[in-house]
Amino acid sequence: MSANFNSLLGIYDKPSLRQTVEGIFYRMRVGCPWRDLPATFGKWNAVYKRFNAWSRQEKLMGIFRGLIVEPDLEWTFIDGSIVKAHQHSSGAAHEQDAAIGKSVAGNTTKIHMAVDACGLPIHFSVTGGEVHDCKEAPKLVAKLPLANYTVADKGYDSEPLRTQIREKGSVPIIPRKQNSTIGNDGMDWCLYKYRHLVENVFARLKHFRAIATRYDKLKRNFESLVALACAFIWLPM
Structure with a gap:
């Protein structure tokens, strides 16, 4: 993947991205309130706001659709x-x-x-x-x-x-x-x-x-x- 493509996505410049995604997966897996996210995932409010923004922009839906290849x-x-x-x-x-x-x-x-x-x-x-x-x-x-x-x-x-x-x-x-x-x-x-x-x-x-x-x-x-x-x-x- 080229550096230009990475910069266009604006993803890999965010060091907390993986931590945020893991926090979303953790909450989805255990069903806990956002406020009860373990501190290892960072501030719960930051994780929720990122999830809510991605949801509003339909980014998570876009990931699902992008993975549907040759059904x-x-x-x-x-x-x-x-x-x-x-x-x-x-x-x-x-x-x-x-x-x-x-x-x-x-x-x-x-x-x-x-x-x-x-x-x-x-x-x-x-x-x-x-x-x-x-x-x-x-x-x-x-x-x-x-x-x-x-x-x-x-x-x-x-x-x-x-x-x-x-x-x-x-x-x-x-x-x-x-x-x-x-x-x-x-x-x-x-x-x-x-x-x-x-x-x-x-x-x-x-x-x-x-x-x-x-x-x-x-x-x-x-x-x-x-x-x-x-x-x-x-x-x-």
């Missing part, structure tokens, strides 16, 4: 997962979108995820926990790259969604509910069994306690944490 788009799997919102995430009122809604579990957020055939995350969105998978799916599918097959569970049983997927040039593999009059004669159950790949991603994301339970008030800050965790999954690739 295997033979299959795409989509699903949603509920995250319990801690009381610290829904305290002071603010005008910005929080993506926290009321559901059976109380205050919750939902992560809508899409992964490729290798089980690597390629796109996600965050909504309130009360938002049904099928309601968010059209927006999610519209932003996905073209895949040969799009696989989802019964929660995505919707003819308009199937039509949208077909119009993109993909084949929908979505089982119909038991009360359907059409039935599942055309279902590829063998391919459907690989839907566990998207469940595996949720399991890996929730190793990070600040994602398994949401503590951030702002939607964009929680999205940045999810993006950082997805980037972490991509790093070995």
